[in-house]
Amino acid sequence: AQTVTQSQPEMSVQEAETVTLSCTYDTSENNYYLFWYKQPPSRQMILVIRQEAYKQQNATENRFSVNFQKAAKSFSLKISDSQLGDTAMYFCAFMKPKSGGFQKLVFGTGTRLLVSP
């Protein structure tokens, strides 16, 4: 079974600085998807960024980028120029494509990020 581990329960960063959230996962699959979701205090979870395992290039979305190390099964999220609105819980998630059935998202326990002025 796939598992996702986020070893940092809480992180703090000052506004305008850069922070990296770590995520590791365990799978024997070669093709899969990885995601970072953000859950602000208002609780609506939104997708921040996703990475297809077959793509070597790291995904980037504005100030958010990932460092995907497939061999190490590591998928960290870097937030540049942190803003107060980045304060949230961040969840790393894994999905293995499969034919038929449904696509199941496996989540980590989350990292609470606090951005301070």
Next chain:
Amino acid sequence: ETGVTQTPRHLVMGMTNKKSLKCEQHLGHNAMYWYKQSAKKPLELMFVYSLEERVENNSVPSRFSPECPNSSHLFLHLHTLQPEDSALYLCASSQDAARYNEQFFGPGTRLTVL
């Protein structure tokens, strides 16, 4: 309303009560999901519906009973719950459950069982 909405946002109930959580998606999606979010635990998938048919029941106790009357609405009926069922219950939807599609989440219902 846009996206995925959930009502109520907060619910307090006793162990003998019967209540229902409601989820509605305005995205034209065909798949809907219930998740349970407890503190310091990964999100737990509870149920998946695809085209109003349940495709997954992830070993959830029978005191949780889902209902999907159409592709836009999903309910979670609750009865004789336990205090350990207190959690944030999230609804999500996606275009298609069988292929990769982004899941869109609602704001959740914070449930407290006394």
